[in-house]
Amino acid sequence: MLDASAATAWLLPSQTTAAASTLLDHLDQFALIAPAVFGWEIGNIIVRRAMRGGDFRLEEALEQVHSFQIEMQPPMTIEEVWAATSGALERGLSLFDVAYLDLALERGGALASRDRQLLAAARRLGLETFDLND
Numbered sequence: 001m002l003d004a005s006a007a008t009a010w011l012l013p014s015q016t017t018a019a020a021s022t023l024l025d026h027l028d029q030f031a032l033i034a035p036a037v038f039g040w041e042i043g044n045i046i047v048r049r050a051m052r053g054g055d056f057r058l059e060e061a062l063e064q065v066h067s068f069q070i071e072m073q074p075p076m077t078i079e080e081v082w083a084a085t086s087g088a089l090e091r092g093l094s095l096f097d098v099a100y101l102d103l104a105l106e107r108g109g110a111l112a113s114r115d116r117q118l119l120a121a122a123r124r125l126g127l128e129t130f131d132l133n134d
Helices: 004-011 018-025 037-051 058-067 078-091 095-107 116-124
Strands: 111-113 129-131
Touching: 004 018, 004 037, 004 058, 004 111, 018 129, 037 058, 037 095, 078 095, 095 111, 095 116, 111 116, 116 129
Parallel strands: 111 129
Antiparallel strands: none
């Protein structure tokens, strides 16, 4: 399970950390999964970066994300989104973060992220985490 901040650390050199690089080098040992919101989040990050110009190439970034072979979950129904709002409020997380957290809980998998608040919530719930900040 990974969130958009983890993938961003693999896509943008300015966001890369030693921990992110190490995990990227060992991706073949993991099955990556993400909620549907991941596509919107990482897509938006890529578009915003491409708008800045320079040597960043939109198509290359999209191909790189595709190469991670992330299993994307189907979108939640509106009722599921509304139900998740209470969990977001209770945990002090964004609704997006709750989508990642709930999927990790549902699948019993580890969570890779650079989002410190999300990582702390995952640890409190007993999930294994990969903190990609270091």
